[in-house]
Amino acid sequence: MEDEFPDQRAIIDYLNATYIPFREQFMEYAVCNYRNYGIKVTSRVESSHYELKSHxxxxxxxxxxLQTYIKEMLCNRRQAxxxxxxxxMSRRRVTWDRHPVLxxxxxxxxxxxxxxxxxxxxxxxxxxxxxxxxxxxxxRLQHQWGLPCRHNTLSPDCKKLRLIPNATTITAIIGNLRKHNANDAITTVIHRPDPICLGDRPAVSGPEFKQPR
Structure with missing residues (x-):
């Protein structure tokens, strides 16, 4: 920025003094390491204010x-x-059926x-x-979303864990997947569910993927 706008010294000094010291709170490289589920702007709050004003x-x-209108707005959102x-819950996409892991x-x-x-x-x-x-x-995917990245799939560890909600072992899962497609069998093993919810259901937290031998 200093190289592109050398004649805007006052603006550059203002940005360096006002925003740069707090860049860890809003810049992508930093906020993606926090569990924010992709919410990095205030547009949701602003849209709620706009919807409330319409009532x-x-x-x-x-x-x-005001309290009555807030309750009405929340009821409408809950119903939606x-x-x-x-x-x-009543539909599934074809792409998911291609991988038994899902x-x-x-x-x-x-x-x-x-x-x-x-x-x-x-x-x-x-x-x-x-x-x-x-x-x-x-x-970053684990920190921001609580979901497994592809490197968990490549993990060599083989632990006795459980799927949600049925307890099972990695050996049983691998045997089941090999019946379907040995070349594409990557097994998902999930730890305890995250207390933070994705919808009304527990989020998948800390899963690990295993490659069958």
Whole structure:
């Protein structure tokens, strides 16, 4: 910035004094290491304020009316959420059925989480097959979303863990997956569920993927 705008010294000094000292709180390289589930802007709060204002007939409403409108807005949002939730639970996407690793969690996590896990499984398969070069793990996906990255898939450890909600062993899962497709069998093993929820269901927290031998 100093090289591109050398004549804007006053603005550059202002940015250096006001924003740069707090860059860890808003810049992408820093905020992606916090569990924020991708929420990095205040647009949701602003949209809630705008929606609430649409319920107010004038700016002189008393507190009782304001409380009534807030309850009405929350009820509408809750109803819309449950409608979308049941819609997701009643449908599944074809891409998920291509990887047996996702079968156990299709009805347990949200579509967004499944899409992100599916993307990591595809990356892991490509890396194992040599289609993509190995890359260092930054653990950003785990920190920001609480979901497994493709490097967990490549982990050599073999631990006795449990799937949500049925307890099972890594050996049993591998045997089941080999019946379907030995070349594409990457096993998902999930630790305790995260207390923070994705929707009404526990988020998948700290899963590890294993490559069957």
């Amino acid at each position: 107010l007939r004038n700016r002189f409403a008393d507190l009782h009316q 959420y449950h409608t979308k939730f049941h819609h997701e 079968w156990e969690i299709i009805a347990k996590v949200s579509w967004q989480a499944l899409e992100m896990i599916h993307a990591q499984v595809v990356l892991a398969v490509n890396e194992l097959q040599g289609k993509e070069p190995p890359k260092p793990c930054t653990r």
